[in-house]
């Protein structure tokens with residue numbers, strides 16, 4: 190039986206693995222895909238992680254993984270399908286039926302950006318279509334962009350981009366916004382922001398990179414970037430009934446990664462938190478591993 194099973198091989202899981210290994214715990218990282226690096230690979234360039242400006246998301250993910258490998262961390266390919274509390278720890282059943290057992294679990298399966306599912310979106314992902322304004326906004330300095338969504342993320346993204354970009358179109362499918370009225374009021378006061386609501390984006394167009402978007406009513410907007418901010422989907426459905434989830438499905442946890450279930454810790458985007466970034470995921474992983482080591486020590 191392992192001391193710690195870490196589910197997820199993104200920055201949160203790998204950081205947890207390094208801390209767990211240094212605490213001399215037996216640890217395995219369960220990765221959904223062979224050499225899977227998580228959501229970080231969606232970022233063309235990451236310019237806001239300390240000490241590595243301009244590194245591509247893929248290279249950064251690989252550097253994190255190599256670091257964990259160099260510390261002797263074991264990896265196992267497989268998808269967790271069910272997690273069960275047992276008398277002496279946890280049993281995690283994989284999609285292929287195999288069962289892994291561990292005294293503690295650090296769950297770092299992340300969250301996936303909801304996609305619009307329109308033509309051109311996948312094709313131009315990383316080449317004009319972005320799911321993270323804080324990560325990629327600086328690459329659109331002085332350019333015209335669009336933001337899709339009507340929640341707080343879309344409003345915050347539009348405000349952030351309005352300080353960097355030329356024109357910012359905020360496009361929402363309904364007239365009413367879910368996001369904060371105060372942020373919406375700020376956006377309405379910005380000369381370079383145009384709010385189109387209700388409006389639906391039908392397609393993303395371009396040659397090698399994005400040059401425009403087409404709306405359902407036939408309008409075409411010339412933009413270099415489309416920031417899709419239509420919500421996240423925490424990868425925590427399999428934990429329903431095991432640990433406390435918030436109304437949006439994120440795992441409720443304190444700063445140390447402790448959940449409502451002793452011995453079951455959580456780190457990264459799948460947990461309740463304010464800022465979902467590589468740097469906060471790595472910090473979560475460290476905290477969760479230290480908390481798991483403490484839990485195992487205290488029995």
Ligand code: NAP
Pocket residue numbers: 303304305337338339340341342343345361362363366367418419420421437
């Ligand atoms: P969200 O609140 O779920 O909003 C998602 C938005 O995307 C909604 O306006 C929704 O439209 C729209 N949408 C969903 N699917 C779509 C589709 N297929 N096509 C077009 N539009 C679509 O997600 P979020 O903005 O990422 O925020 C998540 C949570 O974090 C929220 O609780 C939010 O308040 C919180 N948050 C807070 C802050 C802050 O406090 N500053 C910042 C960011 C996020 P409808 O409205 O029509 O459903």
